Amino acid sequence: MSIFNSIEYDDIIYRHRQSSDLLWSLKTWHHPLFDNKEQSIKSKQLINKNTQILSIITPVHYKILPRNSEQIKSDVLNSLALKYTIETLNNETNTYEQAKTIIQEMSHRLNLRSARFLAFIFAKIFNQVYENIYIERNSIDYIYHLYCLKPINSSTTIPSSPITISSTLFAILNTFSRSSSSSSINSDRNLLPSPLITKHYITSPRIIYLPTHRSYMDFIILTYLCFEYNIPLPCIAAAQDFLGLGLLSNLLRHCGAFFIRRSFRTDLLYWTIFDEYVKTHVIHGDYPLEFFIEGARSRTLKTLLPVRQGMLKSCLECYFHRQIDNLILIPISINYEKVLEDNLHANELLGIPKPKESKSGLFKSIQILKKSFGTMIVKFSQPIHIHDAYELFKKRQENKPNSRCDTFDRCIPRGIQPRSICQQDGFNELEQNFLNELSYRIVNEQQCLTIIYPITVTAFSFLNSSVVMPKNRSISMEQLFIDKNTLFIENTSVIEDFSTHYQIFWPSNDDKNNLKQRLLSIYSDVFELTGNNHLKLKMTGDRLVDAALIMKMIMYRNTCLHLLAKPVYILLACQVNSQSSISYKQLKTYYNFFIHLFAYEFVYDQFPVDNIDDKYFNKYLTYWIKKNYILHINNSTYEINKNFLEQILLITSPFEQYARAYLLIYEQENILTENNLSILIKIYQKNLLTKLDSQNIISILASSSNVISNALRTLNLSNTSTALSQLRYMLTKIFQPISIHLRAKL
């Protein structure tokens, strides 16, 4: 797989297979910022004394960083914010005891010994199930740079070589004696000769890792990498449902996971504790944070919108209050060739309930370890420096000529807000807009780093039909290569508008046999081989099982759709009147219509707002004309070129299917009276599932809880009662009669 050469990419699996996992897990690991500090006995006394007194000005003394989890807990419990909240609540029950319980339940217990244990286990697992795990060397160098460490050399051998028996013994001693005498070995970790390093006010960088969330593996992988590369282990925000995992959840806790409830906005006490807990990490910078901005594992394997802002908001508030001088966000894209729990995802989307997290389920999943999950590629985006981003944002807002704010609508300046009191709605309009833009930018940057695996192309090919998927559809290898070229290679120049960082993971030299073997071995539950060497789906005949299988294909196809979305809307719109030509104005209207319709379905370069004039429209139109897919008839009318119908239908098929699925959803009996979205989704899904047709892609798509929720959210976006009928009208007009016609003809 040619593009992943060892100069740009570090393959940790390859390296680990060459050395002992046990020795690796016991290697010397030290915090790059704090380990080197010297503490004489006298100064330790000083610290203790300091911590008692200094609370007036700074609750935490720099010398006790990094704090252990107990200290963090007590810092939160002793915080002024919590004190104030408890005073506000002032009810009979013992609020402080409640707070203690909450923090006990929430807190992580990050320690290196557990991390080593987990590193050992997962080194075994990863080596077993993954062929390669690729990490971009550049991105690690960036993080090293943030920590003012020397970047790793580009030679492939370094991290494996220092693992010798003696250093391991030393590490073992260290692990159990807890003394920080490791400095003798630390000395080789030279700090960059930056003049800034020696000064105390140059504090540790406040880093927040923001990975995509597709699988449970996501919880482990970053900690694993940090351990591998000797950078501080992050604290990971996890949902409280994981507490059901018992032993494993405890292990996760010891590796830095902290557990928060799914929704607690109305619970002031919980909210205060959560806010303080996050902030204390950010403010003191002893641990980086990691959280999943999508809020949950995205079962559809594409970005889960709208993004969750809660965590980011608390972090940003520290910056707005200037308790920290900068905040560094690193969006991360974790690309799995095969997602560990793709079966579960498909089932859940079809409303088959997620099994409760339990130990037995965990042991069952050990079966999984016997399979191969192909390659994993972790890509780090360029760090976003909040200070620069916010300055830039403010400058752009100044230039905007819009509304001067109402003088009677006072917004309290940050400078006069008390810093120690937790305010749920402390953000002013500017800051909120920044947060919106930033959070969207994060998912956008994650998605820019997409990897297109062979399965994505295969899914594209299999699902290439507007409505019905023939039961015995089979695809030849040659077709896959043709489709890959049609979809991605030929269209590179428009895809690059969205991202120049996406990559196609494909057998080198277009080796057909290799590709076939790969697909069959990794996705043995999906594909089988027909007599003429064609791939075929393993259909069982069971309605739900088959639907789940197709859903899985849809999921893998989803991983690339955002790259194509906007350019394809033009083709899609052209198809509307494929009998006759379409005017420029109409084309543009449809184009904008699609952008808004799929606002929650696909990630764009920016979140669509009302009355947008998309800057890419003309560009894409010219592109398709140049490519001869669209014919420029005269002045301002366009027509689709029927010679390329096959290619066009391939490219547009997923979007057409989504649009038709939306139409199907909008055609359901109007039950908009229910206000709770999640209940509403369940009602819709129940209705649609009863009519589920396992041959019909649209029926399957429309039964997906995620598609239903996105479709309903789009209604809320325009927030008018007429929206539904309008959308229905538009979609009917576009899709009902003509294009079915067209397919029939083909």
Added chain:
Amino acid sequence: MSTEGKGEITTTIPLHRQELLKWEGWGYRDSRFFLNPNGLIEFSGSRYLLSGHVLPRLKDWMLNKLNASTDNYSPSVAEPNPDYIPEPILNNSFITDFQSTLGTTVPYSSDMNDRLFHGHGHTLEEIWKLRHGGKFDRLPDWVVWPRHHSDVEKIVSLAVKHNICLIPFGGGTSVTWALICPVDEKRMIVSVDTSQMNKILYLDEKNLTARIQSGIIGQDLERELAKKGYCTGHEPDSMEFSSLGGWVATRASGMKKNIYGNIEDLVVHITMVTVKGTIEKSCLGPRQSTGPDIHHFIMGSEGILGIVTEVTMKIRPLPACKKYGSIVFPDFESGVACLREIARLRSAPASIRLLDNEQFLFGQALATDNKGMLHSLVDNIKKLYITKIKGFDINRMCAATLLFEGTTNEVNQREKFVYDIAQKYNGIPAGEENGLKGYTLTFMIAYLRDIGLDYRIVAESFETSVPWDRVIDLCRNVKKRIITECEKQGVKYPPFSSCRVTQTYDAGACVYFYFVMNYNNLRHGSDPVHVYELVEQAARDEVLANGGSLSHHHGIGKIRTKWIKQAVSDLGVGTMMSIKQYLDPNNIFGSKNLIPESTESTEHLKAKL
């Protein structure tokens, strides 16, 4: 120097300031740092404690810390360049009228050097321009030296009659561009130098007040009062040269405000001549509930409303005992916590200042000639004690300097009290001498900039005030911002970025920042003053974002008007504008300080649209 007449005093400052003071830098002509033949830095003259002393470690500090080099010598020009001095705009009818009515009693001048001296303050930009020949786009066209309140009244009425622009001039120590003449001012500009209004009119020993003319400078005032056993206790760092009128016009703050108060606490009565006549209260009652206090828009008006001519000020008997002191802390955080505690207990000495680690180390570099073996041995033992036994980290340590005043008893009690608190915060008393050194350093700082400029190093200071809970964050963030901004602007060498907490209040503190940068090998084509300005602006933005004030005592001038709306709200600026509009509709006091210039026109435009 005349001594005739009642209230006449020995004045330090001559009519033509450039005779005594440097035209191209800070302070007295005879006092400057220079590289002596031995290659060491020495301070000349005989006016200061440091005068005639060699500072053996200073050069090394400059070389090591700032990467300066003695090869990069960039001296100032010797004389202002006459070609740079713009032709004066003269209003002949005013001049004839002036000569016929006041010509005999009020000195005036249109001399190039006088004009140049009255057209600038002491920001880096201004000094930079002076050192390159004095290329200012606009200078005052005339300078007049009134002697009495009535002279000022006459000058102002003549100015109104002939539509002349007046700019009051006190000590000329402004660091806000307040004395820079507006470039687009087409009228004749007359600088009204108050230095001849320097008399103490009377002492009221029953009420402990004094009626003083506004042009008196700090050192003269204290000296004259001391002769009678009194003092005002107002000692801003610029007290050698700054004037009472200037203090009032900028809301000055003195080092010893903990005992004596800031200018607003010291002033009992102010007389100001405006375009429409003289404004003053008719009563000396110590506190009055007579609507918004008119003193409070005179104080801080920065010369745009009128000329302060006479002030009644509180005086105090001279303290019986004056004692310096110093404390070293293991780190800045402990120091701030200690200051906060002292402020909380309202037991601050007359002055308490906390230097950060950078300044603490810099202070070591300013030590004078080695005083023999024994002395340095003692120093070394002290150092060992603090770093090894007490566990202080030399790169984190910082120091506070203290000044106690009062009766001997009070001083001793207060001293013990303060040191006891300090001990709780791991502070160790470090002796009187260090305290005294610290305070003399205050007067040296401005001289130091001049030698820096000689070797391609620029420096500036700025100040702010901030609530207690933000002090540490603000100091850290601003210092860091200066460094990162320098990197961004392509400054090759790490700058010196340092701060000190100079005043404590019940609810916050005043913080002073120093920023020194070596502009050698700047990115090609960038102008050091411009780079420096960008860094300073970024630092000010950072201060504001950290909840610091726009200024604690320097004022707004023209350098900070772009932030004033943000600082006091649109309506606040509007209110100031309407006061200005009422008192001075034709903008006679046209220095354009305080109120952002563009406000009016854009507001009108918007209204029309």
